[in-house]
Amino acid sequence: MTTKRIIPCLDVKDGRVVKGVNFLGLCDVSSPVKLAKFYSESGADELVFYDITASAEERSLFTDILREVAGKVFIPLTVGGGIRSLADFDRVLKCGADKVSVNSGALADPSLIDAAAKKYGNQCVVLSSDVKRVDGVFRVFAKGGRENTGREAVAWIREGVERGAGEIVLNSIDTDGVRSGFDLEMLEAVSGAVDVPVIASGGAGGISDFVTLFRTLPRVDAGLAASIFHYGEVGIGELKLALQKAGVPVRLM
Amino acid sequence: MIAVVDYGVGNLFSLASSLSAVGADAFVTGEADAIRSADKILLPGVGAFADAVKKLRESGLFSLLREEAREGKPLLGICLGMQLLFEKSYEFGEHEGLALIPGTVRPIAEQIPAGLKIPHIGWNALHFTGARHPLFRYIKDGDSVYFVHSYAAVDCGDAVIATAEYGAPLTAAVAKGSVLGCQFHPEKSGNVGLSILRAFCEL
Numbered sequence: 001m002t003t004k005r006i007i008p009c010l011d012v013k014d015g016r017v018v019k020g021v022n023f024l025g026l027c028d029v030s031s032p033v034k035l036a037k038f039y040s041e042s043g044a045d046e047l048v049f050y051d052i053t054a055s056a057e058e059r060s061l062f063t064d065i066l067r068e069v070a071g072k073v074f075i076p077l078t079v080g081g082g083i084r085s086l087a088d089f090d091r092v093l094k095c096g097a098d099k100v101s102v103n104s105g106a107l108a109d110p111s112l113i114d115a116a117a118k119k120y121g122n123q124c125v126v127l128s129s130d131v132k133r134v135d136g137v138f139r140v141f142a143k144g145g146r147e148n149t150g151r152e153a154v155a156w157i158r159e160g161v162e163r164g165a166g167e168i169v170l171n172s173i174d175t176d177g178v179r180s181g182f183d184l185e186m187l188e189a190v191s192g193a194v195d196v197p198v199i200a201s202g203g204a205g206g207i208s209d210f211v212t213l214f215r216t217l218p219r220v221d222a223g224l225a226a227s228i229f230h231y232g233e234v235g236i237g238e239l240k241l242a243l244q245k246a247g248v249p250v251r252l253m
Numbered sequence: 254m255i256a257v258v259d260y261g262v263g264n265l266f267s268l269a270s271s272l273s274a275v276g277a278d279a280f281v282t283g284e285a286d287a288i289r290s291a292d293k294i295l296l297p298g299v300g301a302f303a304d305a306v307k308k309l310r311e312s313g314l315f316s317l318l319r320e321e322a323r324e325g326k327p328l329l330g331i332c333l334g335m336q337l338l339f340e341k342s343y344e345f346g347e348h349e350g351l352a353l354i355p356g357t358v359r360p361i362a363e364q365i366p367a368g369l370k371i372p373h374i375g376w377n378a379l380h381f382t383g384a385r386h387p388l389f390r391y392i393k394d395g396d397s398v399y400f401v402h403s404y405a406a407v408d409c410g411d412a413v414i415a416t417a418e419y420g421a422p423l424t425a426a427v428a429k430g431s432v433l434g435c436q437f438h439p440e441k442s443g444n445v446g447l448s449i450l451r452a453f454c455e456l
């Protein structure tokens with residue numbers, strides 16, 4: 001069987017990796033290329049790079065870094081941030097991305113998912129959603145979690161899959177940066193509603209959160225986290241050993 | 254010299270980088286003469302089978318690859334590039350492949366129990382079939398590699414050299430003489446994948 005995937009996420013700004021807490025208070029961590037290589041050697045199953053810059057100059061700095069990473073790290077790479085058109089897909093795929101993650105761009109124009117899936121295949125299109133409870137309803141937020149789109153999350157994610165998204169990253173704004181565990185309730189609602197892989201994001205504070213995630217929700221395929229890996233609080237090797245001990249299938253180095 | 258065949262499907266950056274990482278002398282080309290002059294051929298591919306066949310035929314590479322492989326030049330197909338090696342694919346219709354290895358390409362959905370997610374995506378362990386093939390000389394039975402596919406080869410007879418368990422054994426790698434195929438992506442499978450590429454370079 002396929003193993004559960006552990007995915008470090010690297011937010012890249014000005015050529016450096018950053019991680020926000022509840023999307024605020026960015027602080028510098030390390031070199032994206034060094035960190036990517038380190039993770040790959042420690043047993044990361046995949047890497048996600050988010051380009052959190054806005055200007056065109058910074059964008060080309062990001063693709064330079066991506067090309068350098070893809071030339072040295074031989075595990076799947078997903079790239080997101082500022083993807084609004086097929087030209088954006090093309091730009092990052094040419095630099096070595098294997099999958100492209102869309103979020104606000106797909107909310108602004110859902111047909112981007114259809115067009116990209118048709119051109120590059122469903123496996124290439126990852127729909128990433130930032131979701132937060134508003135009056136007890138899961139709502140999709142755009143623009144890095146700042147804007148409530150009013151869309152109900154499960155309906156939106158289902159629509160995304162019907163349009164051709166081959167994978168879902170579900171980021172709970174409610175648990176992001178809080179480090180008290182993944183949002184199991186939200187993840188259960190989404191993973192039960194779609195047949196494509198679901199990647200859990202937001203809330204990992206330690207090894208036991210991953211164990212709880214995969215043991216409670218066998219339909220969740222992967223766990224994504226940033227700061228606990230970047231700050232060395234959790235090593236990927238020790239995390240995977242703990243998962244294996246708990247009966248969760250993982251790839252060991 | 255290894256020719257990585259560029260016929261306009263997918264991006265070959267990672268594959269070319271992974272080959273240089275194992276010290277291979279590889280170049281990306283769509284030129285018939287360059288492919289003829291290479292010692293080995295690597296046939297990549299992502300996307301739909303029919304499109305790939307069409308592009309290979311239009312560029313004249315379809316018959317060239319057949320000739321080169323039949324003359325014994327080592328040829329490794331990866332993912333869709335592997336599927337192209339078979340007689341036929343049933344992806345959106347019925348399409349003829351290069352017919353260098355017996356077998357047909359059929360939806361995974363027909364091959365596994367209901368309830369499992371498709372595509373078969375992620376890391377899965379390789380199980381060698383029979384004696385270890387030289388392509389696997391640097392890896393062990395049970396090592397994991399990265400898969401992304403919705404179709405898999407069946408009826409390949411003794412050409413299967415490795416399978417991956419996904420509700421049922423799926424064809425993961427095949428060999429017939431010097432024609433080889435990997436359903437998974439060695440260029441995305443970390444050190445295990447690089448070891449497979451290294452072994453291919455040394456064949």
